[in-house]
Amino acid sequence: MLEFIFWFSVFMIFYAYFGYPSCLMAILGYRKVKSLFSSKEKKDLASTLNHPPYTYNHTHDDLPSVSFIITAYNEEKRIEDKIKNSLALNYPKDNLEIIVASDCSSDNTDEIVNSYSNAGVRLVRAPERKGKENAQKHAVDASSGEILVFSDVATILKPDAIQNIVGNFSDPTIGCVSSEDRFIDKDGNVSGEGAYVRYEMFLRNLETKVNTLVGLSGSFFAARRTVCENWATDLQSDFNTLLNSIKIGLRGVSDPKSIGYYQNIADEKKEFQRKVRTVLRGISVLMRNLSLLNPKKYGMFAWQLFSHKLCRWLVPFFMILAFLSNFLIVINSGSFILVFIAQLLFYTTAIFYYLIVNRDIDLFLSPDNIKSNVLKKAFKILTASALKLIPITKLSYFFTIVNCSILVAWFSYFKGQRATFWEPSKR
Structure with missing residues (x-):
């Protein structure tokens, strides 16, 4: 019995980190081999399985309207840099609204945001402090865009970031899109990525090609308005948005061209606390959505959710x-x-x-x-x-x-x- 417990435990540890991505690679390899025997399957593989980055081939007037929502709480030291970075985004100004969702900030964050009102930046202030998702909910209700893009204050974006992430929605099967994460040092230079970040980006790439993501980067992600209709104010928004997409028959993808740059947390103790908080929020979402683990109803995604998150x-x-x-x-x-x-x-x-x-x-x-x-x-x-x-x-x-x-x-x-x-x- 002890030996069974030992080997089963070892197997589950190995499966969680190596077995699951190995299965994804096997599925992808099988599909590619199978496609060689059918030109139709080859066409389907290129259009629906590999999920290349999509771009809008529309005129200026046909571009989807976008609401860019920045969530902030007491960010007086960084909010101005974030606003300037957002105003420099390369997207038609008449199709882009920039909203700062303030979680009832008690410092000068709101005053700084209001000073940019003439530049088109709008402040949506939560009447009382109830958390990040509650502030985002107020911003979602006040927004008008077909596509909602969410970002943190600490995340720096390149000018083409909105164009890249929004371009994915030309595929009607996509409900939400995740960015990829990059670390930058104090001088703003891209620093080396940790093994864990490289592993996560590799896994997201596999999931995108095989079926769907299981989670999004909370620092920079986008979703259709229909996905955000049932916005939960007490659940982690990035993970819950992905699950909402699955519930309405859509999927989530990772776009390697959509990159969010941010500095790593300086204090290791606070980094540990951040990890605890992130996992706790994720567990809360999963426990509220255990029905998604039913393979009869949600097929491959149920297996993905079990493997990537629960395991x-x-x-x-x-x-x-x-x-x-x-x-x-x-x-x-x-x-x-x-x-x-x-x-x-x-x-x-x-x-x-x-x-x-x-x-x-x-x-x-x-x-x-x-x-x-x-x-x-x-x-x-x-x-x-x-x-x-x-x-x-x-x-x-x-x-x-x-x-x-x-x-x-x-x-x-x-x-x-x-x-x-x-x-x-x-x-």
């Missing part, structure tokens, strides 16, 4: 089961000891990275405090060796900390906590 959010429990069952097996029979040692090493390297990088343990063990020259030399060698291990240990640390945040989110959910209110992250 991923259950990984920390499987990690605990794998460790405990492996420990009990070692105690009872002495077998699987190498596997248990490997687990110990994995978590030890995560702790090592946390101590070295986040706690500056090298300052505590300063060689200046060591009198012996031999010990000083040994310390320097040990420190140099430890620093070389940092890139290796970073992955184990990140994987562990992400799943710790998921675990905390589950505990918070079962305690009845819900992340409705929000604060702008310091970046």
Whole structure:
């Protein structure tokens, strides 16, 4: 029984991160091979399976009207830069309205927004602070565009961003579109992407080609007005918008040409809190929409939702089961000891990275405090060796900390906590 629990836990961890994308690649490969035997299927594959970026081939007058909604709460330090960035967007001005949805800001955010009213920027202020989605709901009700585009204050867009993301809606099967994420440094230069971000973008690309996305980037996404009619004020808007699209028979796609640039959060503790809050909000949406896990009604998407979201959010429990069952097996029979040692090493390297990088343990063990020259030399060698291990240990640390945040989110959910209110992250 213990061995079954161990191997099942290991399998579920592997499936959540590697099995699911492998299945998507297999489905895509099968369809491409199958299309070789039929010219009709080849045409269908090009038009409906690969989902290339779509562009409007219309005149200026035929372009869809767009409402660009920026959600803000106490953003007096950044809102002006965001407004200037939004005014520079390359989209016909008579077809684009810019709305700032203020979640009852208590600083000078609203005054700054109103100073741009002559430039066409409109303020929609929530009468009381009830959270991001509530502020967005007020903006949605006040908007008039056929396509609604949502963005955070911290997200910087290129001039062609609206054109690119809106162009996807020329495909009538698309209900919502997600951008791709890029990190920028403090000087505004595109910095290296983390392995997790690259993995997520890779997975979104696969999902887009095979069927539909399972989630959107909350910092920059777009949806048809019909998708936003039943807007929930207490559910994570990006995830819920995707689920609303599925419910009315539409799908979500990721557009590699639609990119949102943003700085990473400077404070690691606040980054952990952000992860907990994001997962908690996602769990709340999923629990409210469990019917979407029914494969008889929602087909392939039910499997995608189960694999991408539920399985991923259950990984920390499987990690605990794998460790405990492996420990009990070692105690009872002495077998699987190498596997248990490997687990110990994995978590030890995560702790090592946390101590070295986040706690500056090298300052505590300063060689200046060591009198012996031999010990000083040994310390320097040990420190140099430890620093070389940092890139290796970073992955184990990140994987562990992400799943710790998921675990905390589950505990918070079962305690009845819900992340409705929000604060702008310091970046």
